Amino acid sequence: MKTFGGPALFLDRSDINTDEIIPAKYLTENSKQALKPFILEDLKLPHFKSDIKNARVIVTRGNFGCGSSREHAVWVFEVNDINVVIAESFARIFRQNMFNCGMLAIELTREEIDLIFALVNDVTISVDLDKKRLTVWGKEEIYFDFTLNSFDRDLVIAGGWLAYADKNY
Amino acid sequence: MGKTITEKIFASHLRDKPSAENVVLDIDVVMCHEITTPIAINDLVERGMDRVFDRTKIKAVIDHVTPSKDSKTATQAKILRDWARRHEIVDFFDIGSNGVCHALFPEKGFIRPGYTVIMGDSHTCTHGAFGAFAAGIGTTDLEVGILKGVCSFRMPQTMKIEIIGLLPDGVFAKDVILYIIKELTVNGATDKVMEFCGPVVEQMSMEARMTLCNMAIEAGATCGVCMPDRVTAEYLWPFISDDYVSIDAVVEDFSKWHSDSDADYAAELVFDVSSLVPQVTYGYKPDEVKDVMAMEGTPVDQVYMGSCTNGRIEDLRVAAAVLKGKKLADSVRGILSPATPKIFSQANEEGLIRIFMDAGFCVTNPTCGACLGMSNGVLASGEVCASTTNRNFNGRMGKGGMVHLMSPASAAATAVEGVITDPRKMI
Numbered sequence: 001m002k003t004f005g006g007p008a009l010f011l012d013r014s015d016i017n018t019d020e021i022i023p024a025k026y027l028t029e030n031s032k033q034a035l036k037p038f039i040l041e042d043l044k045l046p047h048f049k050s051d052i053k054n055a056r057v058i059v060t061r062g063n064f065g066c067g068s069s070r071e072h073a074v075w076v077f078e079v080n081d082i083n084v085v086i087a088e089s090f091a092r093i094f095r096q097n098m099f100n101c102g103m104l105a106i107e108l109t110r111e112e113i114d115l116i117f118a119l120v121n122d123v124t125i126s127v128d129l130d131k132k133r134l135t136v137w138g139k140e141e142i143y144f145d146f147t148l149n150s151f152d153r154d155l156v157i158a159g160g161w162l163a164y165a166d167k168n169y
Numbered sequence: 170m171g172k173t174i175t176e177k178i179f180a181s182h183l184r185d186k187p188s189a190e191n192v193v194l195d196i197d198v199v200m201c202h203e204i205t206t207p208i209a210i211n212d213l214v215e216r217g218m219d220r221v222f223d224r225t226k227i228k229a230v231i232d233h234v235t236p237s238k239d240s241k242t243a244t245q246a247k248i249l250r251d252w253a254r255r256h257e258i259v260d261f262f263d264i265g266s267n268g269v270c271h272a273l274f275p276e277k278g279f280i281r282p283g284y285t286v287i288m289g290d291s292h293t294c295t296h297g298a299f300g301a302f303a304a305g306i307g308t309t310d311l312e313v314g315i316l317k318g319v320c321s322f323r324m325p326q327t328m329k330i331e332i333i334g335l336l337p338d339g340v341f342a343k344d345v346i347l348y349i350i351k352e353l354t355v356n357g358a359t360d361k362v363m364e365f366c367g368p369v370v371e372q373m374s375m376e377a378r379m380t381l382c383n384m385a386i387e388a389g390a391t392c393g394v395c396m397p398d399r400v401t402a403e404y405l406w407p408f409i410s411d412d413y414v415s416i417d418a419v420v421e422d423f424s425k426w427h428s429d430s431d432a433d434y435a436a437e438l439v440f441d442v443s444s445l446v447p448q449v450t451y452g453y454k455p456d457e458v459k460d461v462m463a464m465e466g467t468p469v470d471q472v473y474m475g476s477c478t479n480g481r482i483e484d485l486r487v488a489a490a491v492l493k494g495k496k497l498a499d500s501v502r503g504i505l506s507p508a509t510p511k512i513f514s515q516a517n518e519e520g521l522i523r524i525f526m527d528a529g530f531c532v533t534n535p536t537c538g539a540c541l542g543m544s545n546g547v548l549a550s551g552e553v554c555a556s557t558t559n560r561n562f563n564g565r566m567g568k569g570g571m572v573h574l575m576s577p578a579s580a581a582a583t584a585v586e587g588v589i590t591d592p593r594k595m596i
């Protein structure tokens with residue numbers, strides 16, 4: 001199982017697409033590690049401080065990961081040790097790719113996301129999978145309970161869909 | 170309570186129900202191309218799992234960058250080619266027989282009503298035009314699909330989209346779907362199946378239905394779907410004539426997949442297209458759509474005709490009708506990529522290729538080409554392209570480039586004038 005939690009990177013926009021997460025021109029790479037330097041290369045956000053090296057969690061708005069089906073968008077996070085994305089909502093394929101890789105795509109309400117954004121910068125988030133609880137340490141400390149369906153949880157514990165499917169089908 | 174077509178397909182393919190919300194389905198067709206599959210192949214090899222569940226149910230094509238443009242794309246093609254040979258994949262298409270996956274595979278009769286279809290490509294939703302459940306997936310799903318022939322899904326809800334009225338001259342399936350995406354927004358159909366029905370859809374050819382379903386993903390949908398009917402039956406007849414006594418029998422059989430009249434929908438929308446005008450995107454999201462009149466006069470540097478959205482024979486016919494006897498504006502480069510070899514040779518026989526060439530178009534081999542900005546017409550920064558493709562994301566066709574999505578008729582009219590142009594005055 002992967003490890004979850006750590007310093008957060010804030011991406012303050014909805015509809016961030018997979019081309020912005022990893023541009024199509026890098027799809028010719030045949031290893032995950034090769035993608036590492038190109039994370040979020042084409043993302044243009046005002047005040048976007050790309051402190052990606054330390055980030056372990058991404059906090060963002062709605063419809064994250066829309067666009068192409070490329071799993072590279074998930075791997076580029078994985079190879080940068082970012083195993084959790086917290087958003088208002090996800091594009092279906094991106095969300096499924098996250099769990100398929102044994103990573104966490106956590107949905108919170110807009111109000112909850114706003115509360116985390118209010119703490120912006122120097123925020124650390126930890127994840128308790130058993131209690132399904134996020135703890136956010138910033139200027140203050142807040143908790144959020146999240147939902148995780150049992151199958152998605154099984155995938156995270158199994159280390160991804162391939163391991164799960166190989167065992168069960 | 171009745172069932173939707175998607176619920177019927179799910180019920181008939183159910184392998185497992187690992188949780189209340191998730192299902193694992195048996196998959197009829199696993200499609201592969203050279204951009205997303207090589208990394209899956211490499212991973213399976215590394216894990217010592219280099220096997221395929223059924224070499225007749227896997228279809229593979231080199232289509233995104235073909236012929237290869239550099240060492241990296243050549244390597245991707247080689248990985249797919251070597252794998253297809255190693256596993257004796259029956260339907261593998263390489264240079265000479267290759268074309269854009271979502272145009273080529275339907276043309277070969279691979280997609281049938283009631284099928285489950287997956288591919289590591291978001292526009293797999295195109296194949297729902299045949300009354301199939303067809304969904305784009307990521308690499309891990311693709312690996313499991315190749316290895317086990319199964320895929321997991323959350324049970325999707327269905328959004329019924331009834332299209333009524335009479336489509337005016339000069340207005341096409343592309344305009345209809347652009348308009349619907351504008352209304353729904355880019356995530357208006359997330360986790361849903363868009364079920365297209367109503368008299369306008371019933372009148373549409375398979376090509377037009379594929380255009381409609383192709384862009385379902387741009388509203389976030391898992392799949393687009395149309396009811397399989399006589400049009401579907403006639404399209405598939407050459408491939409299934411041994412199995413049925415008549416087309417009527419096919420139509421009758423296909424009707425078992427139709428959504429029941431008392432099926433439950435997450436939403437039911439009705440669009441009357443009688444007064445619809447040609448639609449064009451203006452921004453970097455496919456829901457940023459305006460009437461063509463509001464965009465008229467916008468200069469373009471390139472016009473691109475092709476892709477899985479609008480590179481089919483009907484599209485070429487419509488564009489050629491506009492272009493006939495005319496020339497590209499001096500300021501414009503025109504590129505035509507017929508989506509498959511069959512379309513290419515048909516267009517040649519019908520004299521359409523001549524019309525494009527006389528107008529000043531460059532005609533390329535069938536490939537995705539400029540659509541994803543990897544070859545055959547990448548834009549320079551600051552350049553603008555009028556395109557019949559499906560995605561206008563920032564950088565999609567080249568860093569700093571701008572793409573305006575539109576119908577083949579609108580793209581052809583724009584090619585002649587050099588600025589975005591309402592095609593209705595040229596038809």
Ligand code: SF4
Binds near residue numbers: 233269536537540541
């Ligand atoms: S034509 Fe474009 S959208 Fe269609 S499969 Fe190829 S790259 Fe994807």
